[in-house]
Amino acid sequence: MKFTKGRLLEKAKEISTPRARRMSMTINKTDFRKSMKKLVDSEGFKHLSTITGIDVGPKIELIYHLTRENLVLSLKVKTSKKNPVLPSIVNLIPGAVLYEREVHDLLGVTFKGNLDLSPLLLPDGWPSDVYPMRKEWAPQDIRKAMEKP
Amino acid sequence: MATRIPFGPQHPALKEPINFMCEVSDEKVLSVRPRLGYIHRGVEKLAENRTYNQNLYLIERICGICAFAHVTCFSQAVEEILNIEIPSRAKYIRTILAEMERIQNHFLWLGDVGHEMGFNTLFMYSWRDRELVLQLIENISGKRVNYAMNTIGGVRRDITSMIMPSLKEGLNHLEERAKYYTEMCTKDPTVLRRTVGVGMLSPSDALELCAVGPTIRASGIPRDVRADDPYAAYEEIPFKVITYDGRDVASRLMVRLDEVLESISIIRYALDNLPNGDVRVRVPRRVPKGEAVSLVEAPRGEDLHYVRADGTEKPVRVKVRAPTLANIPTLCKMLIGENIADIPVVIAGIDPCIACAERLVFVDTATRKRWMWNKQELRKYATKWYRKK
Incomplete structure (x- = not known):
């Protein structure tokens, strides 16, 4: 590997390399935008495989799966569940546009800077406060909410 | 207007x-x-409410065509969290089936694209030849689609020496057909007029928009999970990453046809060098706390599965990103x-x-x-x- 762990992102925490070609690190929400810019512009992580959103209780954790040559990096960032807002990375990686919309649909995270956050996966007329991938929504509750007139 | x-x-x-x-x-x-x-069937939500074993069957049904790619990807992620190494014979069998799936997908696609350009003869021919691959897959697994071959810890069925000759014979026939299509697609005026210079995608756009699979390889960029992040037995099997510089539908056609030939040579190598031993290891029902990102080169491109486990029988999160998206x-x-x-x-x-x-x-x-x-x-x-x- 061309870099040492510390140099890739100075402010990263919980850095781990679970196996060859895999790396995972956590970043604060405030440093997110800057870190992402550094990773894309100077570290060569141009390919975003997807964004995974996970409901972890009071927060929503987002994992950006970035790839460069032979390294798959999972960049984790957390945002509060009450007001889940994160800066969009569409201007850094245009390919992120649908992934952000997907997370917005299913977990209700708003990406500031993504101009089109209209429903991508959920049907028109979906109740506005139902985010199916949040843990408080059990499959049967989602069905009930859908069937409400 | x-x-x-x-x-x-x-x-x-x-x-x-x-x-x-x-x-x-x-x-x-x-x-x-x-x-x-x-x-959208809510597969990710459903997966959170099922055990790992039940999930194998759910994940396999995400797609009827690249079912094996998805279930391989999921199994690999769980195996990584469990920290187990599957037997090398299982790795080879996974590779063989993955490549057979690629061949059947590419033949299916060739027919489809032929149909769309109003060339239905091509559609009939390539789907007829696809039947042969499906038969070979049935010989190995007992099923034509959703083979249920994968399990966490290896594969469920072995490739016996009894079916080897029929597999090799089938491959010879497929190779002949693939060569015929390659020749036809480079010469036939119908194909050329409808595909050359159509649907252009520049390499810079392909990279920016995070394209995957044959789509990006037809724009000259050698992005292939099998080479970049080898899984199953791809590290041990020699193969070429096919790229074309045409950037159009014609190049996408040629990438796929060449990949069929490459897949045939991968399968041949794997059959000739199939290691002896078990095809699976026993794994516990509960998966310890952990997470894993697994990548597989599905016929349509990079497939990603992310699994997070918390020590119980059911996963906390299963994320699937299929190549089409x-x-x-x-x-x-x-x-x-x-x-x-x-x-x-x-x-x-x-x-x-x-x-x-x-x-x-x-x-x-x-x-x-x-x-x-x-x-x-x-x-x-x-x-x-x-x-x-």
């Missing part, structure tokens, strides 16, 4: 319903907006500037499980006049338009 044309979303004849809202002026496409979700922004880019007549071929070009749209509503924004065309009518229109040209 701009006209909006909604492409899709659904009809029983479509393999996957999707909607593209195309804005066109005369014959040219100006902008495209995708709308998905018509068959990654190629949709690219597809929208390719369509811009294309002729209406080329929309079906370009959409088929990324192999999205949706070849085209069945129901179109044409709206003239100036007069508010609406009319409808179905897939056959659009195809007829496209053929006529090309004849005049």
Whole structure:
């Protein structure tokens, strides 16, 4: 590997390399935008495989799966569940546009800077406060909410 | 005068319903907006409520064509969290089936794209040949689709020496057919006129929009998970990453045809060098706390599964990103500037499980006049338009 762990992102925490070609690190929400810019512009992580959103209780954790040559990096960032807002990375990686919309649909995270956050996966007329991938929504509750007139 | 044309979303004849809202002026496409979700089944949510073993069957049913790729990807992620190494014979069998799946997918796609360009003979021929691959897969697994071969810890069935001769014979025949198609697709005027220079995608756009699979490789970028992040037995088997520089549908065609030949040579190597030993190891039902990102080169491109476990029998999160989603922004880019007549071929070009749209509503924004065309009518229109040209 061309870099040492510390140099890739100075402010990263919980850095781990679970196996060859895999790396995972956590970043604060405030440093997110800057870190992402550094990773894309100077570290060569141009390919975003997807964004995974996970409901972890009071927060929503987002994992950006970035790839460069032979390294798959999972960049984790957390945002509060009450007001889940994160800066969009569409201007850094245009390919992120649908992934952000997907997370917005299913977990209700708003990406500031993504101009089109209209429903991508959920049907028109979906109740506005139902985010199916949040843990408080059990499959049967989602069905009930859908069937409400 | 701009006209909006909604492409899709659904009809029983479509393999996957999707909607593209195309804005066109005369014959040219100006902008495209995708709308998905018509068959969003909530698989990720369902997976959180099932055990790892039950999930194998759920994940296998995400797609009927690249089922094996998905289930391999999921199994690999769980195996990584469990920290187990599967036997090398199992790795080879996974590779063999993955490549067979690639061959059947590419033959299926070849027929589809032939159908979209109004070349139904190609469709009939390639689907006939695809039957042979399905038979070979059935010989190994007992099933034509959703083979249920994978399990966490290896594979469920062995490849015995008894079926080896029939596999090798089948491969010889497939190789002959693939070579025939390669020759035909480089010479046939119908194919050339409908694919060369159609649906252009520059390498910089492909990279920016995070394209995957044959779509990006046809723009000259050698991105292939099998080489970049080797799994199963790909580290031990020699193979080439196929790229073409044409950037058009014709290159996507050639990438796939060459990949069929490459797959055949991978399978041959794997069959000749199949290690002895067990095909699976026993694994515990509970998966310890942990997470894993698993990548697989599905026939349509990079497939990603992310699994997070908390020590129980059920996963906390299973995230699936199939290659088609990654190629949709690219597809929208390719369509811009294309002729209406080329929309079906370009959409088929990324192999999205949706070849085209069945129901179109044409709206003239100036007069508010609406009319409808179905897939056959659009195809007829496209053929006529090309004849005049």
